[in-house]
Amino acid sequence: MTIDRPRSALMAVLLAALPAGCTPVATVGPSRPPLAVRGSTATVEIAPVLLAARDHFPDGAEVRNGGIPNLVGAAPVEGLGGGGAADVATHAETQALRYSVAHPDIRIILTVTEGLYRIVARRSAGIASVADLKGKRIAAIPTTSSGYFLARMLASQGLGLDDVEVVRVSPIETMAKELADRKVDAVAIWEPHADNALRALGTDAIELSGTSIYRERFNLNSTAAALADPARRARIVRFVRAVLAATAAIERDPRPAQALVAATGGFTADEVGRSWPHLAFPATLPGDLVDLLVDEEAWLAAQEKRPARERGELAKLIDSSVLEEALAPPR
Template sequence: MMHSSQIFWATLLLLLRPALAALKIANSLEVLEWTPELIAKEDYYNGTVSIVNGGIPSLFSDPSVDIGANSETQLLRQYASHKNLRTVLTATEVYYRIVANKKNGIEKLEDLQGKRIGAFPSTSSEYFVQKLLQTVGLEPSNYTIVPGGACLKEPCGPDTFPEMLKRGAIDAIGMWEPSVQLGVEAIGADAIIFEQTIYREIYVLATTAEKLADPAKRREIVAFVAAIVKAEDVFRIDPERVIDRVAAAVGTNATLLREVWPVHRWTARNPLDIVDVMLEEDKYVASADNRTAMSRDVLEPLVDRTLLADALKLEEN
């Protein structure tokens, strides 16, 4: 039990601590990956946070944005022209899946030769499909990528991947959740699911070198990252505490979320292999963007590991 003098000094320290200013964070609000930020904002961060639709590009189109979040493909795309970009945290890693229609003669990955695969061109979705199918000798010329739309819950629109799979406009879907799971449910017993460990989306939080060099702004970002670490512990250990709120935030339902939750690695960290992953992946992004791929020496400054280390120290105190 704290004595009255200890309570006095603890209260005084809190009163003297500089108040946290407002943070502005830009995410694609139609993906599950951003939702640990919501729980961090509502349950663990002591300052003010606004979360708006956008992503890493918002850091350069809107100076009031402090943090942008996207997959690693979009991080690479922006870093190519903005060398002051810094990733400070991998918030979520997602092992994408492919669902295919067995009625179309698909029993193994090799059977996707000559098939139509629903995916988003020039994104982590298409890159994942390429990486996985290369493991069975299939190159992009051996199948057709068909663009469409994501779906968050039934009923899915006619131009979304689950509905396209159901009516036979495509033979398979390869991307993030929950569109893949909705595709599974759309064709029922005809669905075959290809799980994998070749590729995982690395969903990152990024800011700029200038914001990291600003002591006040850095302190705010450190505090918010510390709050994300706490939120991710709940996502990983006790997801039932947050599933309903996450479902409401992205406009889906909790039953569907429970199906896809295990595909996500809810662990706030900086992967040791992130530069290796991006070095290989940038060959794809560079080709899509008609530029030269970046070297390791160019890519290494993109990853800032100091901010997470500071956030973890803050958690210890």
């Protein structure tokens, strides 16, 4: 397996600290190129995919920083690596919706991880509840699951994004400092950045849980064209089977996956460990996924000033047949 590591100096130190046998290596013979896997390697959610590629996929996989743009030939996103085609790619459901407007052949084939988001805010800013966010400056990324989560949290109290000032902070690693420096009053972001913000504030922090409001669906995606190619489909099915095996391994002992995602993403072991309770690893296609897509589509369509797609059209973005094949006994 080959894994892309965006922070090479820190990566070398972290990889050296891994137990013997855990260092990622190329496992592909010269006769066949590795399966091209793209995903944000600076996320904790990608852990099962990394472990699958390293330990459970003898075909060989090349995991590099990227995402859905690599599936459809779209322009690379800043911070998500370069170009290059992918066989499969990870991303939150928000991006599958966004890119599928122009590329309706995108297919969600597995929910790998669920992110259990929360808002971290400063008590000293007068915030004790979601309702108190009105008029406050909130760090979030509007075009991502972070923005949708914030919108859902506000809506739960009859508020909208117009009732707050959304501040886009880049890079997201600086959100905790912006909060501690009182440049923003709250942050709505995924792990480990939410937990880093919590620690930066200490006793001034208040955590507003969104578990009952929204769960990010960090999905494995492909395209209808890739899945229609018998050879590519067979490899993708085997990779999904590898993710299922990796998920089972994580349930038994999460430490190898935690060490791997720390090394790959440039996180400390402490950051990953503290983030872990805010993640779930279902490795399935949740029954309410279409419902989420419908709700989120309405929000995105309003943002992008276009008509919202109908439920039937959105349901086509989910292809359960790959998971069904992966779960079936090998022939």
